[in-house]
Amino acid sequence: MTDDVRNILTALSAVPEPWQPHRLASVNDYDVKVVKLDGEFVWHSHPDTDELFLVLSGRLTIQLRDRDVHLGPHDVFVVPRGVEHCPLADGEVQALLIEPQGTVNTGDAGGERTSPLQELG
Template sequence: MSDDVRNIDDALSRITAYWQPHRLTSINDYDVKVVKIHGEFVWHDHPDTDELFMVLNGELIIQLRDRDVVLGPNDVFVVPRGVEHRPKADEEVHALLFEPKGTVNTGSAGGEMTSPLRELP
């Protein structure tokens, strides 16, 4: 996988559902994931890892219990490990996520929005 060139726009064009991260590539023990976001996700945390969001287009709001963080194109924000958060977007957002391999999208919350990491079609 590391020898192949990946195109973010091509990868996003193949994703058909929101909130289902797809592996774009991996580096060391981390996955670089592409995801389409729309609506509200669940409140959750990742007790053992930070989570990096990079917005490619659209406006993503990451709700924290004490404030909202608003990200636009090319903005990056790291949610520290153990911090409860809920991403939401009023319109479609395309984003990259950087997380250790095996990180579950709903963290410790689980539930019906939990999505296994998917490979690009």
């Protein structure tokens, strides 16, 4: 995949369901993922890593225990490692995530919303 040109919008059109991240590319030990978000996710944290959200379209609220962070198109927010958070999308949000390879979408919470990282075709 290192020699392939990837288009973010084309990749997002291949994502069938919300909350199922798909690897767009890898950079060193990090994955660049595309994801569709809709509704409320689960409260979780990533004890060993930060998590970068880049909203491409829609409106996303990152709920933190002490405040809410509101993101619109082209906004970036980094959830620091170990900080409990819960993404909330009012309608479909398309986003790009950057996090270390092997990072699980539900972090330390686990559960039925845990999705294995999908590869784009």
